[in-house]
Amino acid sequence: MNFEALLSSRTRLMTANAIREILKVVSKPGVVSLAGGIPSPESFPMDIMRELTDRVLTKYSSRAFQYDLTEGFIPLREQISLLLESRGITATTENVNITSGSQGILDAVAKLLISKGDKIALEAPTYLGALSAFNPYEPLYIRMDMDDEGLVPESLEETLKTNKIKFIYLVPTFQNPTGRTITLERRIRIASIIKRYNALLVEDDPYSALRYKGEDIPAIKTMAPDNVIYISTLSKIFAPGLRIGFYVAPEFLSQWLVLVKQGVDLHTSTFNQALAAEYLKGKYLDSHLPEIISLYRPRQSAMLSAIKEKLPGEFACSPSDGGMFLWVTGPCGFDMIKLYHKAIENNVAFVPGKFFFTNENEGIETMRLNYTMADEKTIAAAMGKIARAIDSL
Amino acid sequence: MNFEALLSSRTRLMTANAIREILKVVSKPGVVSLAGGIPSPESFPMDIMRELTDRVLTKYSSRAFQYDLTEGFIPLREQISLLLESRGITATTENVNITSGSQGILDAVAKLLISKGDKIALEAPTYLGALSAFNPYEPLYIRMDMDDEGLVPESLEETLKTNKIKFIYLVPTFQNPTGRTITLERRIRIASIIKRYNALLVEDDPYSALRYKGEDIPAIKTMAPDNVIYISTLSKIFAPGLRIGFYVAPEFLSQWLVLVKQGVDLHTSTFNQALAAEYLKGKYLDSHLPEIISLYRPRQSAMLSAIKEKLPGEFACSPSDGGMFLWVTGPCGFDMIKLYHKAIENNVAFVPGKFFFTNENEGIETMRLNYTMADEKTIAAAMGKIARAIDSL
Numbered sequence: 001m002n003f004e005a006l007l008s009s010r011t012r013l014m015t016a017n018a019i020r021e022i023l024k025v026v027s028k029p030g031v032v033s034l035a036g037g038i039p040s041p042e043s044f045p046m047d048i049m050r051e052l053t054d055r056v057l058t059k060y061s062s063r064a065f066q067y068d069l070t071e072g073f074i075p076l077r078e079q080i081s082l083l084l085e086s087r088g089i090t091a092t093t094e095n096v097n098i099t100s101g102s103q104g105i106l107d108a109v110a111k112l113l114i115s116k117g118d119k120i121a122l123e124a125p126t127y128l129g130a131l132s133a134f135n136p137y138e139p140l141y142i143r144m145d146m147d148d149e150g151l152v153p154e155s156l157e158e159t160l161k162t163n164k165i166k167f168i169y170l171v172p173t174f175q176n177p178t179g180r181t182i183t184l185e186r187r188i189r190i191a192s193i194i195k196r197y198n199a200l201l202v203e204d205d206p207y208s209a210l211r212y213k214g215e216d217i218p219a220i221k222t223m224a225p226d227n228v229i230y231i232s233t234l235s236k237i238f239a240p241g242l243r244i245g246f247y248v249a250p251e252f253l254s255q256w257l258v259l260v261k262q263g264v265d266l267h268t269s270t271f272n273q274a275l276a277a278e279y280l281k282g283k284y285l286d287s288h289l290p291e292i293i294s295l296y297r298p299r300q301s302a303m304l305s306a307i308k309e310k311l312p313g314e315f316a317c318s319p320s321d322g323g324m325f326l327w328v329t330g331p332c333g334f335d336m337i338k339l340y341h342k343a344i345e346n347n348v349a350f351v352p353g354k355f356f357f358t359n360e361n362e363g364i365e366t367m368r369l370n371y372t373m374a375d376e377k378t379i380a381a382a383m384g385k386i387a388r389a390i391d392s393l
Numbered sequence: 394m395n396f397e398a399l400l401s402s403r404t405r406l407m408t409a410n411a412i413r414e415i416l417k418v419v420s421k422p423g424v425v426s427l428a429g430g431i432p433s434p435e436s437f438p439m440d441i442m443r444e445l446t447d448r449v450l451t452k453y454s455s456r457a458f459q460y461d462l463t464e465g466f467i468p469l470r471e472q473i474s475l476l477l478e479s480r481g482i483t484a485t486t487e488n489v490n491i492t493s494g495s496q497g498i499l500d501a502v503a504k505l506l507i508s509k510g511d512k513i514a515l516e517a518p519t520y521l522g523a524l525s526a527f528n529p530y531e532p533l534y535i536r537m538d539m540d541d542e543g544l545v546p547e548s549l550e551e552t553l554k555t556n557k558i559k560f561i562y563l564v565p566t567f568q569n570p571t572g573r574t575i576t577l578e579r580r581i582r583i584a585s586i587i588k589r590y591n592a593l594l595v596e597d598d599p600y601s602a603l604r605y606k607g608e609d610i611p612a613i614k615t616m617a618p619d620n621v622i623y624i625s626t627l628s629k630i631f632a633p634g635l636r637i638g639f640y641v642a643p644e645f646l647s648q649w650l651v652l653v654k655q656g657v658d659l660h661t662s663t664f665n666q667a668l669a670a671e672y673l674k675g676k677y678l679d680s681h682l683p684e685i686i687s688l689y690r691p692r693q694s695a696m697l698s699a700i701k702e703k704l705p706g707e708f709a710c711s712p713s714d715g716g717m718f719l720w721v722t723g724p725c726g727f728d729m730i731k732l733y734h735k736a737i738e739n740n741v742a743f744v745p746g747k748f749f750f751t752n753e754n755e756g757i758e759t760m761r762l763n764y765t766m767a768d769e770k771t772i773a774a775a776m777g778k779i780a781r782a783i784d785s786l
Contacts, residue, residue, distance in 0.1 A: 001591050001619060003645040006559060008508040008530070014652050041455035049458070053446040062434035065442070065632035100493055100636075100658040107657045111529060115401040132656040136504060137401070166399060198394050226394060239458035241663030243493075252396040259407050263525040264500045265493040269662050270634030 035349040072098025073273035079280035102245035106133035118166040125356030141358040150182030153189040174207035174323025177368040191223035207323035212297040242272040302376035306383030334365040342389040428742040465491025466666035472673035495638035499526035511559040518749030534751040543575030546582040553590040560593040567600035567716025570761040584616035600716035605690040635665040695769035699776030727758040735782040
């Protein structure tokens with residue numbers, strides 16, 4: 001059969017996976033990967049997992065294995081409502097919805113809102129998983145400027161003034177890929193702008209709990225609640241393999257998003273939601289989160305030191321107080337793809353930054369470095385190899 | 394904000410939820426529901442769940458909580474490959490893909506293949522969950538005739554001859570909503586027709602393991618492997634709340650479907666896949682499936698008897714050897730919506746059959762009865778109430 005002829009028109013937008021090709025070599029034995037975007041398995045609370053599963057089996061029994069509400073398992077929504085309160089976000093149990101990872105809500109938002117050709121405003125660079133959720137619905141992307149203080153508010157305003165934007169997508173805190181955080185002062189201005197323009201913001205916040213220094217900055221959701229779909233996840237503070245994301249959206253959109261999700265997966269795993277509910281209800285997060293931070297903080301320090309000490313002076317790192325990534329910009333015109341191939345020869349991998357930009361020729365001299373998956377010593381050694389690869393070019 | 398103005402063009406197709414409205418009363422206290430479509434919690438292997446969770450924690454530890462392949466957790470794919478072998482379907486571990494329930498693959502197939510206005514051929518009546526997966530991609534539906542022996546092959550051939558069909562969607566065994574099964578003779582003809590027309594069949598098989606009498610009939614996939622995406626699930630033979638579906642598709646489509654799924658949920662819960670892998674690897678299904686069948690067989694018998702003994706002679710039931718549903722057709726023009734409201738007054742619910750048809754005025758005199766959620770005595774009493782409601786009309 002000629003299956004190619006059967007593909008839908010949207011499918012062609014799903015082919016841009018050059019990054020997959022380039023990262024294939026990462027799994028070569030002996031390669032130290034600073035390319036990943038995943039939490040360390042040491043960060044999972046394995047010491048209490050048996051206690052949690054036992055508790056769920058005893059407390060919920062077959063209910064944890066039955067079909068459940070598309071909106072989410074009520075005991076988990078109650079707990080997430082409390083978690084959000086600690087982040088300054090007001091949401092009742094009914095306001096909280098659970099999805100299969102935050103990928104699930106990114107897909108639902110795109111499916112609900114994007115007609116072909118609709119314009120989505122994005123930070124440049126932006127999170128690739130969001131693009132893979134949005135692409136199949138055939139949007140156009142409008143890039144907005146960012147610097148070390150995050151999204152530039154003037155660029156947002158200019159974008160809203162000159163375009164009809166369906167929604168804005170931001171990762172304001174410890175952004176993937178840059179590790180950057182939008183400052184409080186800018187958040188206040190951004191909130192004011194989206195209210196003034198009646199714009200919808202999709203605020204993706206997977207990393208804010210992973211803060212290694214400085215003080216928490218409130219989500220934009222707290223400043224413009226009626227204009228923001230706030231998205232977060234338990235992947236970085238519990239376990240990613242359980243696929244638990246959550247969101248709080250304006251009521252009208254919430255109802256639609258539930259209907260969308262029903263067609264996609266009916267609901268998120270009841271058992272996993274019950275595990276997450278017991279994790280939060282038992283206050284395990286309170287004691288476990290400091291452990292995760294103690295694991296990652298020295299890794300981030302080690303990488304920051306290595307960048308400063310080992311890379312040539314023209315390689316600058318964006319400041320970052322948390323999350324999983326650091327972002328390095330080389331001298332103007334420096335080709336990180338070339339460096340990537342050189343580094344791979346020396347058994348070190350990272351992600352060339354150009355893949356995180358929607359414009360073809362942007363970000364050629366940038367790179368994303370992950371520090372959650374390797375220990376300090378390994379990070380220092382790997383960065384030494386990258387430095388030598390730079391020298392050899 | 395005017396959120397309504399933000400909705401995409403596809404969204405309007407998601408509004409057809411009259412069935413939701415009508416079923417809202419079902420959760421009224423005291424109502425016996427024959428309206429559901431869910432397995433009995435008594436059918437879950439709760440006696441071994443602690444053993445399974447313990448085993449997964451010991452065997453896989455943090456690996457069961459980490460991100461995993463979009464294609465699925467390899468130990469589960471190995472086991473599903475063996476399960477499929479027992480159904481006569483040849484698939485290597487690599488050929489098997491895991492999704493978040495079979496809803497997940499229905500969504501992925503639709504997203505991959507349906508452009509607006511594409512024609513999908515369906516049995517009339519058909520499975521509602523498939524429609525809720527397909528609708529957002531804006532297809533047109535072509536209805537095909539079925540009778541007590543399942544899809545009428547001549548109707549399929551006529552449909553393929555006169556339309557450009559993107560794919561055919563069938564539930565050949567113990568169909569939802571009718572409980573009907575396509576006979577072996579017809580399957581052979583259907584396989585021959587789809588090969589002759591180079592047509593793609595999406596064969597959805599959630600129920601075939603739940604056979605209460607008669608002999609297994611091979612899937613159409615076994616007769617036309619290159620033309621069929623075969624879909625199944627562990628929801629009816631393990632636990633639906635774990636959301637484990639699986640499929641085997643022609644290689645070209647498989648690769649695309651994985652890319653589609655990546656944008657929707659990255660992957661299905663690793664922990665739940667590990668539980669399912671241990672359930673199958675430990676051969677628990679072999680001993681547990683007969684228990685599920687022993688639970689449901691007398692319930693089906695009780696309902697068949699009650700239909701025969703209590704309903705007026707003009708109410709005919711489609712023969713069914715398994716699954717979860719029976720399908721009753723009243724005398725021509727009999728309005729099952731009216732009966733529904735009358736039955737609800739007497740605290741019994743069912744689903745009027747018209748909701749399972751894509752054509753507006755079809756199936757007015759039909760009803761779907763579920764027998765998995767109530768015991769024999771309750772079923773008999775509920776059917777008595779329906780009989781009295783019929784008398785009173």
